[in-house]
Amino acid sequence: MGWLSRFLTAVSFLAIGVIFSPETFGSSSDGQKIPKLLTFLKLAHLLCFSTAWGAALWVTFIGGIIMFKHLPRHQFGNLQSKMFPAYFSMVGTCCAISVACFGYLHPWKSSSPSEKYQLGFLLSAFAFNLSNLFVFTPMTVEMMKQRHKIEREQNIGEEVGWTKNREVAKVNPQLAAMNKKFGMIHGLSSLANILSFGSLAIHSWYLAGKLRL
Template sequence: MSSLPLLNEPLSLDALRGLGTMNGLYTVLFGWLLGMTIWQPFFGAVIAHRALPKAQFAALQHKTWPVYFQLSSVLSAACIGLLYYKEPGVLDALLSLRAGGLLSVGTLFANWLVLGPMTSRLLYERDTLEKGEKKGPEVNSVAVKAVMKRFMWVHGVSSLANLFAFFAVVAHALYIGQAGLF
């Protein structure tokens, strides 16, 4: 006989209601976070980059990344809240694998609230400079090069922060797979 409740129970409304636990909610939210953390940077953005012209790709990225960072920040914060609700002492050991994967919330919030808007402003500034010089994307002016240098630096920091979030979330997922949820 299985120790899992509801495993052999016929499908019914009562059986479905029994699935609504903190563990179930955490699993859904964390699974959503893990899926987004893998899909957006490693598949969605790469597919869009290969399929779209530069201007359309830039417009798509300008719309999708803020949503990604906002939603993943909220999901990560919700997971931390649920984990803390179930195990209040877990925040004392944030650098452990048990809770460490959720440290991604800091890098995700930084990308959402600071780095993402900075990259958008720098790209807008570059476009404004290019239009002011009435030239295309081949503009080689000193001002455009300076803006692009700042953009590349901020974009690099943003990418590094997102990579940290990815590794942190995957490490937490591997920990859950090994040690169990709660």
């Protein structure tokens, strides 16, 4: 199934859910009147938050680890250099929409302390993604390309795992220095990603407390 077919299928199911939802006809499931704008803002917030949360969970703890364990290192690095800008752009956009919707639904002056904290967590997730998109990822990709060049001169990089890199780095000061620089920047990028994920995780707990099942 192509991406267009998948998109149309998802939109169709969303449309069916909207049509048969009580909120579509101006009332909630408990009979109270709800403005349609508020319902659409809640929907936008929920969809964008869940997209950001799901993408962060997959990339951070599942997809990246699987690819690292099964792809040659240079192939893995080149793939990540294309994926990460798209990943951080998507998650950053979703966080921005979630912040806008949550901020509109909970004006600062009339918000409770917990709601203000949640807006802060969403803003933090957005900021951490922006730092990765515009600062850490470009630096990481550039250093990766420089290290790939050094590794190709040593005929390594097409293997899976770090064994050969570490062995060569013991007798190659240039590669050892590049490993250190790359590790530092990549560590900062990973930290920003984990902090963003943690901020989203805290908001998921908040949303779970609001659900009535």
